[in-house]
Amino acid sequence: MMKKGNAWRRGLSLTAAAALLGTLCGGFPLTAGAAEESGLIADFDMDGILSAADLSAMKQILRGRAPTELQNLQSDLNRDGEVNASDAEMLEDYLLTKITEFPAGVRVTVPQGIIENKRYWAIEAAGDNGWEESTNAGFEGTAYWNYANEIGSSLTWTVDAPADGNYKVTFRYANGGSADDLRTLQVSVNGTSESVRVSFPYTESWTTWGEQSVVLTLKAGKNTIRTAAAGTGGGPNMDYLTLEPTDEAPAQMRNEPEPGALRVENLNRGVVAANTNKGILVTWRILGTDNAGTSFKVFRNGDPTPIYQGTTADASCYLDASGTAADNYTVDVFQGETCTEFACAAQKLTNFNTGTSGAYMDIPMDPPADMTMPDGSTCSYTVNDCSVGDIDGDGTYELFVKWDPSNSQDNAKSGYTGNVFIDCWRLDGKRVWRIDLGHNIRAGAHYTQFLVYDFDGDNCAEMICRTSDGTKDGTGRVIGNGNADYRASSGYILTGNEYLTLFDGKTGAALDSVDYEPARGKVEDWGDNYGNRVDRFTACVAYLGGSGQNASACFGRGYYTRATIAAWDVSGGKLVKRWLFDTGYNKNTPGFGDGNHHCLAADVDGDGKQEVVYGSGIVDDDGKLYSTTGLAHGDAIHIGDFVPDNPGLEIFQCLEDEVHPNGKAVNFGTILRDAKTNTELFRQTAGGDTGRALADNIIAGNAGAEMVGSHNSIVYDCVTGKEICSWSDITKWGQNSVVYWDGTLERGVLDRTMVDKYGSGRIFTGNGVTYNNYSKSNACLTCDLFGDWREEMIFRLSEGSGVRIFTTTY
Numbered sequence: 001m002m003k004k005g006n007a008w009r010r011g012l013s014l015t016a017a018a019a020l021l022g023t024l025c026g027g028f029p030l031t032a033g034a035a036e037e038s039g040l041i042a043d044f045d046m047d048g049i050l051s052a053a054d055l056s057a058m059k060q061i062l063r064g065r066a067p068t069e070l071q072n073l074q075s076d077l078n079r080d081g082e083v084n085a086s087d088a089e090m091l092e093d094y095l096l097t098k099i100t101e102f103p104a105g106v107r108v109t110v111p112q113g114i115i116e117n118k119r120y121w122a123i124e125a126a127g128d129n130g131w132e133e134s135t136n137a138g139f140e141g142t143a144y145w146n147y148a149n150e151i152g153s154s155l156t157w158t159v160d161a162p163a164d165g166n167y168k169v170t171f172r173y174a175n176g177g178s179a180d181d182l183r184t185l186q187v188s189v190n191g192t193s194e195s196v197r198v199s200f201p202y203t204e205s206w207t208t209w210g211e212q213s214v215v216l217t218l219k220a221g222k223n224t225i226r227t228a229a230a231g232t233g234g235g236p237n238m239d240y241l242t243l244e245p246t247d248e249a250p251a252q253m254r255n256e257p258e259p260g261a262l263r264v265e266n267l268n269r270g271v272v273a274a275n276t277n278k279g280i281l282v283t284w285r286i287l288g289t290d291n292a293g294t295s296f297k298v299f300r301n302g303d304p305t306p307i308y309q310g311t312t313a314d315a316s317c318y319l320d321a322s323g324t325a326a327d328n329y330t331v332d333v334f335q336g337e338t339c340t341e342f343a344c345a346a347q348k349l350t351n352f353n354t355g356t357s358g359a360y361m362d363i364p365m366d367p368p369a370d371m372t373m374p375d376g377s378t379c380s381y382t383v384n385d386c387s388v389g390d391i392d393g394d395g396t397y398e399l400f401v402k403w404d405p406s407n408s409q410d411n412a413k414s415g416y417t418g419n420v421f422i423d424c425w426r427l428d429g430k431r432v433w434r435i436d437l438g439h440n441i442r443a444g445a446h447y448t449q450f451l452v453y454d455f456d457g458d459n460c461a462e463m464i465c466r467t468s469d470g471t472k473d474g475t476g477r478v479i480g481n482g483n484a485d486y487r488a489s490s491g492y493i494l495t496g497n498e499y500l501t502l503f504d505g506k507t508g509a510a511l512d513s514v515d516y517e518p519a520r521g522k523v524e525d526w527g528d529n530y531g532n533r534v535d536r537f538t539a540c541v542a543y544l545g546g547s548g549q550n551a552s553a554c555f556g557r558g559y560y561t562r563a564t565i566a567a568w569d570v571s572g573g574k575l576v577k578r579w580l581f582d583t584g585y586n587k588n589t590p591g592f593g594d595g596n597h598h599c600l601a602a603d604v605d606g607d608g609k610q611e612v613v614y615g616s617g618i619v620d621d622d623g624k625l626y627s628t629t630g631l632a633h634g635d636a637i638h639i640g641d642f643v644p645d646n647p648g649l650e651i652f653q654c655l656e657d658e659v660h661p662n663g664k665a666v667n668f669g670t671i672l673r674d675a676k677t678n679t680e681l682f683r684q685t686a687g688g689d690t691g692r693a694l695a696d697n698i699i700a701g702n703a704g705a706e707m708v709g710s711h712n713s714i715v716y717d718c719v720t721g722k723e724i725c726s727w728s729d730i731t732k733w734g735q736n737s738v739v740y741w742d743g744t745l746e747r748g749v750l751d752r753t754m755v756d757k758y759g760s761g762r763i764f765t766g767n768g769v770t771y772n773n774y775s776k777s778n779a780c781l782t783c784d785l786f787g788d789w790r791e792e793m794i795f796r797l798s799e800g801s802g803v804r805i806f807t808t809t810y
Contacts, residue, residue: 041102042077042091055095056142058088077102120157122238129153130234136174136206139239144174147235149647151608152259154228155235159243161218168246169225170213171198173236176206183236185227186259187251189216194253198227200236209239217250218243230259232606232648232676259608262543263550264288266459268395270786273329273346274359276809280323281359282308282346283787283807284331286316297332299343306332316788325350347427347786349807355765357742357809358793363429364802368403368436373416374487379405381421382800384772386781389452389461391424391432391505397785398432398505399425399794400452400463401803404772408443409491411532416491417443422450422463424474424508427805433474433508440468440486442493442535445773446597449539449555452505455570457550461505462570464553466516466537469497474508492531494523500555500568502575511573517566517580518557525585527561536560538614542567542601544578544621546609552578554612559595560633561587561661565612565619579623581612591617591625593632593661596653602639604675606648613637613651613675627678632657632666636735638695639675642705642718649675650718652707654693670709672718682721686711692735699724699758700746708735731756734775739782740790742810752777753795769795769804 042050044057058075062085075083077090093099122145123132129148136144147153161167175183182199196214203210216225229235267285274281282298290312297306298318308318320327325348333341349359367381384404388397405418420443424432441448450465469480479501486496498516503509520526526534538556543549544567556565562585567578583592596615604611609621615634620626634655642650651673657666668690672682692710695718699706704719713727713735727735733751741748741755742763748755753766771777780803785792793806 042075050091050094055088055091058091062088079103118160119240119242120159121240122155122157125155125157127155130155133237136176136237138174138207138209139237140172141239145238147229147238149232149234150641151230151232151603151606152228153234154226155238157225157227157241159218159223159225159241161220161223161243163220163245165218166215166246166248166250167218168213168244168248169216169241170211170244171200171227171241172209172211172239173200173203174206174209174239175200175203175236176208177233178202181233183233184230185235186230186256187214187216188226188228188253189218190224191226192253194255196251196253197230197256198251203236206237215246215248215250228259231608232603234647256548259547261288261547263457263548265390265454265461266393266395267390267397269331269333269341269344270396271329271331271344271346272349272787272807273323273327274349274787274807274809275325275352276319276359277352279319279321280325280327280329281317281319281809282323282329282331283317283790284344285786285788286312293336295334297334299330299332300327302328302330349805352809353764353767353806355767356762357764358766358806359809360804360806361427362797362802362804363399363425363427365401365423365425365431367801368419368421368434371405371418373407373418375416377407377416379407379418381405381418383780383796383803384408386794386803387450387452388781388783388785389454389463389505390459391461393459396427398461399427399803400450401425401780402448402450405443408445410444411446411535414490414492414530416487419443420448422448422465424463424505432506435474435503435508436472437465437467438470438472440470440484440493440496441466442491445776446536449537451539451541451553451555453541453551453553455502455551455553456573462511463503463505464555464568464570464575465501465503466555467499467501467510467513468493471499471501471510473501473503473510477510479510479513490530494520494531494534500566500575502570502573512575514575514577516555516557517577518564518582520557525562526558533558533560536597538565538595538597538599540599540601540612542610542612542621544609546603546607546621554599554601556595556599556612556614559593559597559615561585561593563591563593563595563614563617565599565614565623567612567623581619581623581625583625587661590630591628594628594630595633596637597635598637600637600639602649602675604649604651606676613639616653616655618675629671629673629678629680630660630662630664631655631671632660632664634693635691636693638693638707640696640705642672642695642707643681644704645719646674646681647676650681650695651675652693652695652718654690654709654711656689656691669711670707672707682707682716682718684709684711694735694738694749696738696747697745698730698738698747698749700744710735725758730758734777736777737779737782739793741808743790743808750779750782750793753779755793764793764806766793766795766804766806768798770798770800771795 044054077087121141132143133146134143179202184199186195188195269284271284295311298308329346330343349361370380381403384402387400401423403421420437422435469484471479499513501513502511544552553568564582566580569576583589594616599614601610612619616631617628618626638652667685669684669686690711695707708715715724737750738747739750748757752771755764781794790808
């Protein structure tokens with residue numbers, strides 16, 4: 001009879017059982033064998049449960065597949081001496097609850113060794129990000145498991161080992177991808193952090209099944225074996241695994257991060273208490289190290305009774321409808337019954353933003369003093385772009401602020417500019433340090449790209465940016481020749497030393513300076529003779545070494561013609577060059593002229609290491625050109641999984657040129673392409689420069705993301721390419737930024753100081769603030785600064801002497 005406690009499995013199996021019975025015919029005599037253990041009759045997969053999988057196994061036997069000795073013994077349910085369709089009908093009746101037991105006393109004996117060869121079916125393991133499938137023939141269960149084409153998609157099997165020891169674990173799988181597609185899985189046992197990578201080679205087709213084995217150490221009794229995809233292609237199609245005791249040495253397990261896991265900052269819970277004008281919204285972070293056993297308790301004003309309790313399966317926020325701005329909140333974090341983080345205090349944002357939604361806090365700042373230029377003109381200062389980093393390892397971000405002078409210039413315009421200053425501020429309003437880049441660094445949106453991150457893995461952030469003679473670090477020390485002045489009468493700076501400097505996040509001290517690579521060389525070689533294109537700079541943080549490695553700092557120079565990117569690592573307080581990518585000056589060199597105004601890091605080929613997407617061109621993690629569309633320059637790039645059914649990532653880009661510098665026709669417009677293969681998924685040409693574009697999940701109900709370009713302002717479905725609506729149905733403003741704000745997975749459209757959302761209209765207006773950078777109309781920074789997964793928006797105050805930080809009240 002079916003084991004007690006498993007009756008629920010019968011109900012789950014009813015539909016499958018009826019579908020699998022089919023037309024069964026033929027039979028064969030029952031055989032017997034020596035016995036040492038007993039088992040359930042008809043339990044072909046030896047899992048102690050009767051299910052549709054057992055009925056499917058009987059069906060395959062009756063259709064001619066040679067039975068094992070045990071299957072032969074198991075099959076004669078009515079004990080008439082033959083195995084035929086009447087036995088299958090009896091099993092179906094049992095699964096459909098038409099009968100409640102088999103003939104009295106029917107048990108079978110299991111020959112020695114059969115339990116060791118038990119099949120653990122993939123579809124009965126605990127799957128995360130994948131699905132059961134029966135499309136490709138040749139599997140031996142009722143279906144097989146298809147891993148999603150994403151890093152980390154996994155199966156967790158529960159297996160029984162008769163004794164402590166080493167076991168040869170054999171997987172039956174199919175890999176019909178390609179000869180170089182190994183579908184590697186990271187295999188771990190019993191939830192430990194140690195794992196081994198096992199490759200599943202090409203089997204030539206998805207209907208050709210093979211075996212791959214690894215020796216693992218198991219304990220007597222129940223064990224879990226987790227198999228997680230190490231690449232964006234996911235895992236192979238999986239049928240089952242078997243265990244076999246062995247004297248072979250086990251595979252060497254290593255303490256590796258989860259597949260695809262990148263080394264990130266060690267942040268705290270970032271608890272926030274936001275005034276909603278209808279109570280206090282308390283939000284906190286769920287961290288990557290949390291699991292199903294992690295739970296949270298929220299307390300108010302030290303009262304020992306929590307006002308809320310939840311787990312990682314719940315939203316990491318709670319609205320205390322009776323709370324006031326005067327109340328104080330803390331969050332305790334538990335692993336099981338143990339409190340592991342006690343009284344995490346909330347940052348209070350007590351000011352309610354009257355512009356539809358949001359609470360805020362201000363950080364008043366002291367701007368640099370006004371400056372006088374060589375021609376007698378003067379400039380003043382306002383807050384401009386910002387970044388964040390944890391400078392001291394306490395788990396709380398500090399704010400890095402660039403001060404822009406009022407005479408800041410675009411590269412295309414002449415004129416003197418004031419110095420550029422970069423500050424570090426704590427969220428409590430205390431300035432940590434100020435760096436003066438000096439008069440040999442021109443001010444403007446394209447000149448100073450500063451990267452803030454923990455580049456050396458010590459849990460404290462550094463800052464890296466371009467400097468020159470006369471730069472003064474956060475301790476007051478001058479870099480190079482402080483008396484040098486490279487400014488021309490036009491205001492351009494086209495001669496003199498250029499450096500790349502590593503600054504200590506704690507003190508602002510310059511730790512190391514190296515020559516900026518590449519040097520500017522001859523200005524006219526970059527495409528003009530007055531200094532516009534030579535000083536077009538980009539930058540991004542990239543995990544070029546992949547999982548478990550420190551991030552690299554990538555700095556680019558040039559994109560209209562010659563395109564270059566230099567990758568730098570930080571080791572022992574020094575900048576160490578990893579590689580330099582350089583197309584040179586030949587317009588026919590692949591990648592030449594194929595850059596954008598910014599670059600982004602993404603693992604486009606699914607090998608666990610990030611590439612640098614600099615526009616139409618992509619630089620591989622080793623510094624060599626990975627690919628290019630040859631569609632020249634554009635302003636905006638967006639990268640994401642915009643088409644879920646297409647494996648890996650996609651890139652959406654707008655295009656500025658009618659003709660490539662090498663003479664190839666481009667014809668403006670937009671392109672959505674497969675990041676790995678450059679396969680064109682969507683393409684529109686236009687009659688002129690398409691200067692703006694955006695792709696993200698901004699409309700609910702579609703299978704993927706949406707995309708729009710400024711050439712026609714029509715919103716298209718990334719999956720189907722079909723028109724959805726006009727951009728004006730969402731907002732009348734620009735295609736510049738997006739933000740997670742209202743609690744749904746669809747992002748709002750951010751432009752200037754307003755957020756609009758499809759179907760909802762205006763959901764945020766920032767009062768008392770303004771925006772940066774002319775037509776870009778951007779906030780100082782949009783990021784997940786604290787609280788739950790939704791983003792904060794940081795704008796400069798209207799008078800320019802500080803910032804206002806908004807958090808959601810949804």
